[in-house]
Amino acid sequence: MATYKLTTPISEEDIRKLRVNDVVYITGTIVTARDQAHKRALQFHEEGKRLPLNLEGLAVFHCGPIVKKEGDKWVIVAAGPTTSTRMDIFEDDFIKNFKTRIIIGKGGMGKRTTKAMQRYGAIYGAFTGGAAVLAAKAIKNVKAVEWFDLGMPEALWILEAEEFGPLTVAIDSHGNNLFEDIKQKTQGNLNAIYKKLGIEP
Amino acid sequence: MSLEKTIENVAVNLLRLAVTELPRDVKEALRNAYQEETSEAGKTQLKAILNNIELAEKTRTPMCQDTGTIIFYIKAGAEVGQLDKIENALFNATKRATTEVPLRPNAVDPIQQKNTGDNTGRNIPYINWEIVPGDIIEITVMPKGGGSENVCTMNMLVPGQGIKGLKKFVIDSVIKSGSKPCPPNILGVAFGGGADIAMKLAKNALLRSLNQPHKDPKIAQLEKELLDAVNQTGIGPMGLGGKFTVLGVNVDYAVRHPASFPAAVAFNCWAARRATAQVRPDGQIKYLTHELR
Structure with missing residues (x-):
């Protein structure tokens, strides 16, 4: 297990160095995107329309933040991760089309995303669920908000972060998936637990 | 007034x-988990949780x-x-x-x-x-x-299987929930009464301090046994692997109908x-x- 501090835009070469269980802190641009933003981004790509910003080498954060306006400036109040599995149906095409290097969320993602990360060079960084104040503290500035018509949680919040983390590399670009490993291990532990409790499986 | x-x-x-x-007992349990967790990934998560609750307390932010x-x-x-x-x-x-x-x-x-x-x-x-x-x-x-509420579950077990059936139901519910309820969790487990009564008692049990075992020694023993068993699953903090899948298990019960063995598991996230x-x-x-x- 190693700790890395990365600055966006992040190169494929840097991503390939990371392995599951490593810890990453990100400085630079992080963009929030949930279900609706993923859907629209892919639609834009299909129609040949440009996104509001170039996502290459950036980090996408599965998050619907609480944001307040102070004067004419947006301030992040709380920004914990949302469950990532909902984005599994979009993420492979998203990574392929936009060359996003880091996906941040909670709970892990499935086989489709793991394959795309291996093929195109991206990782999944797990941020602690519910640690909303810690996340907000690392966000120094709201650079812009796009697609606000999707609503506060679903909009693209373009954030300037300083040492955002800790992110545990849970899917690396070599086909490893920590959540899948743990799932298999827990299934393996089950029989021993049943036995100890005197339960028939 | x-x-x-x-x-x-x-x-x-x-x-x-x-x-x-967080209430004192939950803070204490999280600090203790951080000290005793042996998985690196799990320790990273617990450290982030401790930093987060300290910041929240200091800035009076949710x-x-x-x-x-x-x-x-x-x-x-x-x-x-x-x-x-x-x-x-x-x-x-x-x-x-x-x-x-x-x-x-x-x-x-x-x-x-x-x-x-x-x-x-x-x-x-x-x-x-x-x-x-x-x-x-x-x-x-x-x-x-909401995340921990989404994995709360109840089942009408077979009376003939008794407490063994209950234990299996609890373990299986935790395995199924995986990383979803933001572990380490607190479990409220209850059985007997009826469908609504079991879940109500399970949820009520989440209010009991982690330092306060059930006053019936047999139930207190069951709490301990379930805690040890659940923490052998290896799910760990935020489902990234480790010893601490739950911080505590609080059990309660009601007498039951001869034909019924209702059982309920209520999950609370680390932000209990x-x-x-x-x-x-x-x-x-x-x-x-x-x-x-």
């Missing part, structure tokens, strides 16, 4: 305390963006008058806390699919009533997170928020879980 207004003010304080600061569904538990002294005023006071307190703390508006009308915007609506905040001897009103609030205060007839207020700052 009227009783209604006093209750309203106390409930606003309780909501603020609950979402910004520790999690999901400030939950608001549930109240009232122990009303039988000698207290004006108990009919309490419901209104708690609804007003919830509305006020939503803007004053602030809380995330988490009450959605399921027919209109529209957020009511103030955390109140039909049957929410939900109020659990208990009449007790004396002249004190005890108010507890539990802001209950609760706050309690007592209102005395002379207007004196005593906060039991927190120090009022």
Whole structure:
């Protein structure tokens, strides 16, 4: 297990160095995107329309933040991760089309995303669920908000972060998936637990 | 000040305390888990949780963006008058806390699919009533997170399998929930009574301090056995692997119908928020879980 501090835009070469269980802190641009933003981004790509910003080498954060306006400036109040599995149906095409290097969320993602990360060079960084104040503290500035018509949680919040983390590399670009490993291990532990409790499986 | 207004003010304080600061026993259990966790990934998660709760406490910000569904538990002294005023006071307190703390508006009308915007609506905040001897009103609030609520489960087990069937049901429920309920969790487990009674007792059990085993030694033993078993699954903090899948298991039961063995598992996330205060007839207020700052 190693700790890395990365600055966006992040190169494929840097991503390939990371392995599951490593810890990453990100400085630079992080963009929030949930279900609706993923859907629209892919639609834009299909129609040949440009996104509001170039996502290459950036980090996408599965998050619907609480944001307040102070004067004419947006301030992040709380920004914990949302469950990532909902984005599994979009993420492979998203990574392929936009060359996003880091996906941040909670709970892990499935086989489709793991394959795309291996093929195109991206990782999944797990941020602690519910640690909303810690996340907000690392966000120094709201650079812009796009697609606000999707609503506060679903909009693209373009954030300037300083040492955002800790992110545990849970899917690396070599086909490893920590959540899948743990799932298999827990299934393996089950029989021993049943036995100890005197339960028939 | 009227009783209604006093209750309203106390409930606003309780909501603020609950979402910004964990009760002492939960904080202690998280610190202990961090010390004893052996998985690196698990330790990283617990450290982040400890940093987060410290920051939330210091800045008086909600520790999690999901400030939950608001549930109240009232122990009303039988000698207290004006108990009919309490419901209104708690609804007003919830509305006020939503803007004053602030809380995330988490009450959605399921027919209109529209957020009511103030955390109140039909049957929410939900109020659990208990009449007790004396002249004190005890108010507890539990802001209950959605992620852990989504994996709560109940089942009608086969009576012939007895407690073994219950143990299997608890273990299987935890394995199935995986990383979803933001572990390390607190489990409320209950059996007997009926479908609704089992779940109600399981949820009530989440209010019991982690340092307080069940007073029946046989149930206390079951709590310990389940805790050890669940923590052998290896799910660990945030499902990234480790020793601490749960911080504690609180069990309760009711006698059962000969043909039925209802069982329920209620999950609470690591942000196991609760706050309690007592209102005395002379207007004196005593906060039991927190120090009022």
